[in-house]
Amino acid sequence: MVQRRKKTLKTNLTPSRKIRRRRLRQARWLAESRRLAALDEMSARCRRAIALAGLLEASGKHPQAEPLAAALVTEVGFLILVEVRAMQELVKTIWPEPPQ
Numbered sequence: 001m002v003q004r005r006k007k008t009l010k011t012n013l014t015p016s017r018k019i020r021r022r023r024l025r026q027a028r029w030l031a032e033s034r035r036l037a038a039l040d041e042m043s044a045r046c047r048r049a050i051a052l053a054g055l056l057e058a059s060g061k062h063p064q065a066e067p068l069a070a071a072l073v074t075e076v077g078f079l080i081l082v083e084v085r086a087m088q089e090l091v092k093t094i095w096p097e098p099p100q
Helices: 015-061 068-092
Strands: none
Touching: 015 068
8 A cells, every 4th residue: 555645735735835835935935036136236326327427427518617638537437337347247147148
């Protein structure tokens, strides 16, 4: 005679399948929380890049203001580039590219 595993009443799953189901749910939750954290970081980096670009734009609009030094413009451009590259990496975290 074959012994049958007892199933739980509510889910009609064996205990091992119930544990497997719980692990899958936890893995999905963890992946979702990582995506949300990446989106929060992207938002912060985007605000920084916009603020830096706004400062550059505002400095060129005032006719009485002295023009910015080339070194300063280069540094601000580099900072914007750092933020954009970091956002590119965060996009890969949120939407991983399929293997080719």
